[in-house]
Every structure is written in C-alpha cells, then in structure tokens.
Amino acid sequence: MTTEATATDLQAFTETWLDWYRVQETRLADPHGFLAITGQHWLDDRPQRFPDAPGAWHTGPEGVVVTLDEGEELVVDGAPVHGEHRFGVLPERSEIHAVWGDAVIEVAKRGGNDIVRPRHPDAPLRTAFTGTPAYAPDPRWAVTGRYVPFDEPRPTTVGAAVEGLEHVYDAPGRVEFELDGRQLSLTAFPGRGAGSLFLLFTDATSGATTYAANRSLALDPPAADGTVVLDFNRAANLPCAYTDMATCPLPPAENRLPVAIEAGHKIPVERGGS
Incomplete structure (x- = not known):
C-alpha cells in the first residue's frame, strides 16, 4: 500500500470516528440528556x-x-x-x-x-459541558474477534455505580480476540438493536487516563461465522462517568482486561480529566 493510500485510509477512518464522537457528544449534551x-x-x-x-x-x-x-x-x-x-x-x-x-x-x-x-x-x-476528552483514533485498536454463543443465555449479576444496587443481564455469549499478542475475551450482553452486542470492561488505563469504573463498547451483530469487529476507538463513557445521578452497571469480574487500551473516551473533565 502506498503512503498516499495509507494517508487517505487514515483520513477516512478518522472522519468516520469523528462522526461517531459527535453523535455521542450530541446525545450527552441533549437538553434532556x-x-x-x-x-x-x-x-x-x-x-x-x-x-x-x-x-x-x-x-x-x-x-x-x-x-x-x-x-x-x-x-x-x-x-x-x-x-x-x-x-x-x-x-x-x-x-x-x-x-x-x-x-x-x-x-x-x-x-x-x-x-x-x-x-x-x-x-x-x-x-458547563465543554466536551469529552478522547484519544486520537488509531486503526490498531480496531480488531477482529469471534463471537462464541453460550448454549443458553447466562444470567449475570453485576454491580452498579450506586452502592448496593445490582443489575442482572442475560449474557448470550462471549467475544474472543487478540490484542498485543494476548488472547482475551469479554462476556457480552444484548445490545440495543436486534442481534447487536454490548460490552462492559475496564483495562489497565482505568483510573489513570480513562474512567475507573467502566467503559462500554457497542458491537454490530456478528457475521454468520461469528466474526465481529471490536473498534476500541469507540469505547464510550457511560453516564456515571459524568454524574453521580446514574445507576450504570459495572463490568463482570472477567471483563477486567490486563492490557492498556489507549483508545476511546478518557476521564471526563467533570471527574478531573483534561
């Protein structure tokens, strides 16, 4: 691939990410958000x-x-x-x-x-909202994984941003992928659209450059062979990253990744981010 083609691909990747980022910010700053x-x-x-x-x-x-x-x-x-x-x-x-x-x-x-x-x-x-800090988009954080469905959905209890509160989700399966030479997996929950998936996770950046409690990643429905793309550039903060008046779920224990995912949303200004 030529340098010119690479630059063009990166520009297109960045513009697509910016579209996603603007949608997130618009939703967050909605008059009734x-x-x-x-x-x-x-x-x-x-x-x-x-x-x-x-x-x-x-x-x-x-x-x-x-x-x-x-x-x-x-x-x-x-x-x-x-x-x-x-x-x-x-x-x-x-x-x-x-x-x-x-x-x-x-x-x-x-x-x-x-x-x-x-x-x-x-x-x-x-x-007072001025926007969410985020890492610059980088294609290296968009990885291809494989969705492995469970034989039956597994009721999974997770904690919440509110102490003492619990959420229960029926986890339909897990997503397996490789990052930085390590084989990893995340328990997946049902997403908003039919067949889509929703991941809750923390990683080695949590509490340092990204919000400590959780980040989320929405996935499109897997392909027929289970192939699914995890674009961690779109790792998003949940509402509890900005306000104490939210009941956001926390990741299950197995979704605490041992690698540093330097992509997506950072700690909000509202929580001391810059």
Whole structure:
C-alpha cells in the first residue's frame, strides 16, 4: 500500500470516528440528556415531594403513582394529566418521560427500584459541558474477534455505580480476540438493536487516563461465522462517568482486561480529566 493510500485510509477512518464522537457528544449534551438530571429520587410507599418535580410521588405493588396539586400538570404520552396519575408497574431498565414545562421527568426502574429523575435544560452540569476528552483514533485498536454463543443465555449479576444496587443481564455469549499478542475475551450482553452486542470492561488505563469504573463498547451483530469487529476507538463513557445521578452497571469480574487500551473516551473533565 502506498503512503498516499495509507494517508487517505487514515483520513477516512478518522472522519468516520469523528462522526461517531459527535453523535455521542450530541446525545450527552441533549437538553434532556444525562447531564440535565438534577436529582435521583428513590421511591417507596411514602408520598414524597421533590424540589425539581411537581406532585407527590410513591410506589407500591401497583407501580408508580404521582398526585398533582391544583395548578400542577404533567404531559404524558402527549396528553395533559392532573390530580392522580398512575404510571403502572415498570419493567426493569424501562423508563417513561413526562413533560413538565421545559423539563422532562424520567420515571424509571433500575435494579428493582422505582426512581424519578427530573431533567432540566438549565442544569449546571449541562450548561458547563465543554466536551469529552478522547484519544486520537488509531486503526490498531480496531480488531477482529469471534463471537462464541453460550448454549443458553447466562444470567449475570453485576454491580452498579450506586452502592448496593445490582443489575442482572442475560449474557448470550462471549467475544474472543487478540490484542498485543494476548488472547482475551469479554462476556457480552444484548445490545440495543436486534442481534447487536454490548460490552462492559475496564483495562489497565482505568483510573489513570480513562474512567475507573467502566467503559462500554457497542458491537454490530456478528457475521454468520461469528466474526465481529471490536473498534476500541469507540469505547464510550457511560453516564456515571459524568454524574453521580446514574445507576450504570459495572463490568463482570472477567471483563477486567490486563492490557492498556489507549483508545476511546478518557476521564471526563467533570471527574478531573483534561
């Protein structure tokens, strides 16, 4: 391959990575994204009012309920609601977004607990956001691996950014790959799209140049022969890297890699990164 061709390929690789990076930043800085969260309120059977949301909130066997005072209003699924509104029993890892003026009130279930997380566009963390530090993209960190499905999905319990909270995922298989001459593997979880995969990991950079608790990597569905590409340049921070008001899962013990992956997102400025 000529030097000119190599330079052209690197430019195309970098531009594709920049497209990915901009999407991540846009999602993070959305007016109702994770940086806009002003409170993480845990519900129980006692009605509670919060300074950043309307109504009194509680939960029980029939799910989340809010009781709005006269003059208070939420918009749920496009319809205004007043008085008592029942959100019902939420499935694990699901959420409902109710609109309150220019804010969104997220009602969610995480680790078996119902929570309310108001999201306000003028939240200080969001308005002060200047971007996420990241390593320069390098093709050496895009490696081809092999997806090995388990005979049956394995229920896998992992910790969370919130002490005492646990998440349970059905791991469909693992991804095997080679990096720096070492044979490695990562337990994979289901991704957002059909057949896609989601990896949680730490490595030797964690706590030094990258966020200590976790990073994530989304993978496209494997090919018919199990081939899959792990582009660690797209190793992304989860919301807990920026805010304490997140319940992000931690990697399972076997996903703590013994190599330094100097690619992807670095420690956010919000956590002392530069």
